[in-house]
Amino acid sequence: MEERLQKLISSCGLASRRTAEEWISSGRVTVNGEKAHLGDRADLDRDQVLVDGKRLRPGGARTYLMLNKPRGYVSTLSDEQGRKTVADLVSGCGARVWPIGRLDLDSEGLLLLTDNGEITHRLLHPSHEVEKEYLVWVTGNVEKALPILSGPMVLDGEKLAPAQVRRGRTSGGVSQMSVVIHQGKNRQVRRMCAQAGLNVLRLKRIREGALHLDRTLAPGTWRRLTEQEVLLLTGEETTDN
Structure with a gap:
């Protein structure tokens, strides 16, 4: 099926559509030996599409x-x-993948892994402000801590962007909170809570950008992202305009 070149490149996981458009404009993409132009369409089952001289294949060679x-x-x-x-947990995936960001030893939840350097850069670079949402179980004075956590804070001499903090249930002296940040300093949420006088008992990441942790995934297990999820990862819509 024919699709716009930028969508084909994005669907194969090489880049976002916006980046693919830049590649096309700069002459890095050819279709059947001819330089591609914005607006061109192709069918990977029929046409030979090259990016920097390397053939674009259906499904791509990238792993997510x-x-x-x-x-x-x-x-x-x-x-x-x-x-x-x-x-050790993903050794059977058939590719050499690396984590996109980190969760510390005592933290759990959503961790994305890939062999795509461009997507890794996009999700980690502060300029893209990719949100990360955590569930945090804490003890301490949560009422006093909430305005501190959602207000101006400083770590390592750098002012943090305001966090979005929402209080959840409290049971047996343990309170649950949702904390949304888009920076990625080492142990940031734990250190923020410590500054606010809270003791973190458990920390779990449940969302990164538009991707939510699959609730059917047991701890220690993984699955491949769907095509739609890969598009969400690049920040693109799934429809062709």
Whole structure:
């Protein structure tokens, strides 16, 4: 089926549609040996589409995984201290993938992994302001802490962007909160809570950008992202305009 080139490139996971349009405009894309132009369409089952001389194939060669990271694993490919890594959990995926960002040893929940460097940069670079939502279970004076957490805070001498904080249920002296940030400083949510006088008992990431943790994923298990989820990851709509 014919589709616009920028959508084909995005669907194969090489870049967002906006970036693909820049590639097309700069002459990096050809169709059947001819330089492509914005507005061109192609069918990957029929046409030869090259990006920087490399053939674009249906489905692409990129890998995108959603992992429900359990506590007790570090978000690295190897660990000099011999601790368990998330690479151990996804070793059967058939590709060399790396985590997009990190969850510390004692944190759990949504962790995305890929072998696509451009998507990694997009999600991690502060200029894109990709939201990350966490559920946090804490003890301490939550009423006093809420205005501190949602107000101006400073870590490592840098002013943080205001967080979105919402209080949940309290049971047995333990309160649950939702905390949404778009920066990614080391152990940021834990350190914010400490500054506000709260003790974090449990921290779980449930959303990154438009992607939510799949509730059917048991801790320590993973699945591949769907095509629609890959498009959400690039910040693109799933319809062709």
